[in-house]
Amino acid sequence: MTNILLTGSSRGIGAAIATALTLPDVTLVGHGTASGIPADFADPAGPLTLWNAALEQLDGRIDVLINNAGVFEANPLDRPHDEWVADWERTMRINLTASAELCRLAVRHWQERQSGGRIVNIASRAAYRGDSPAHWHYAASKxxxxxxxxxxxxxxxxEGILAFAVCPGFTMTGMAADYLSSRGGEKLLADIPLGRVAMPEEVAETARFLALAAPASMTGGVIDVNGASYVR
Structure with a gap:
């Protein structure tokens, strides 16, 4: 039995990953007010609280960590300076620092158990391509x-500890749908050679493969799921 902790499992890509991992040989603990253990990643205490609660539910053993939780919030440059900095730091804490804390807890857990384990981090095309002028913080966090x-x-x-990342482009979630509509959906779609945004199930299948089946030699790999809108 493989024990998995998945963050941000309530909706969008996270909910699709949870569905993809509904398998006879998987025990999954989700994170979110609608789907699992509630933990506010804007609160510095949130990641450790989630980790400890998940360990308790999983009888003291986590085999795979999937960091999916994140926010995508506009932060225009013309805002008052203090507000801009506060929102920069909020996005960094939720998207990057909370993930880093959980990765650290996972690595230490596997070292103590001498068991090995897997980390799958859901990043973004923005990590390589950048994002809009109002989303510096998002691109930097990814x-x-x-x-x-x-x-x-x-x-x-x-030590048998493997780590992978997934970089989706636009994915048909509520978060992406709002962004597409606010920036002229047809123009943005024209930038995707596939002609459509990715479906959450496509990203979820990629995450499932990395969590359970990817060969060890793939560790460090970053998988793009963006319809060839950014190739590298």
């Missing part, structure tokens, strides 16, 4: 997540 993933992969592969 670039940090990719760099962190690669660092974990390089640092702990010899």
């Amino acid at each position: 670039a940090g997540m990719v760099a962190m993933t690669k660092s974990i992969a390089r640092g702990y592969a010899a």
Whole structure:
């Protein structure tokens, strides 16, 4: 039995990942007010609270951590300086710092158990391509997540600790749908050679593969799911 902790499992990509991992040999603990353990990642105490509660539910063993929770909130440059900085720090704490804390707890857990484990971080195309002028913070947080993933992969592969990242482009979630409509959906779709945004199930299938089936030699890999809107 594989025990998995999935953050941000209430909706969108997270809910699709939870569905993809509804398997006979998987026990999954979700995070979110609608789907699992509630924990506010804007609160510095949130990640550790979630980790400890998940460990308790999973009888003291977590095999896979999937960091999916995140926010995508506009932060225009013409806002008052203090407000802009506060929203920058909020996005960094939720998208990157909380994920880093959980990755650290997972690595230490697997080191103590000498068991190995897997981390799957849901990042974004924005990590490589950047984002709009109102979303510096979002792009920076996802670039940090990719760099962190690669660092974990390089640092702990010899201990059987594997780390992967997924970089979706626009995905048909509520978060992306609002952004598409606010920035002229047809124009943005024209930038995607596939002709459509990704479906949550496509990202979820990628996460499922990395969590359960990807060969160990793939550790450090970053998988793009963006309809060829950004290739590298």
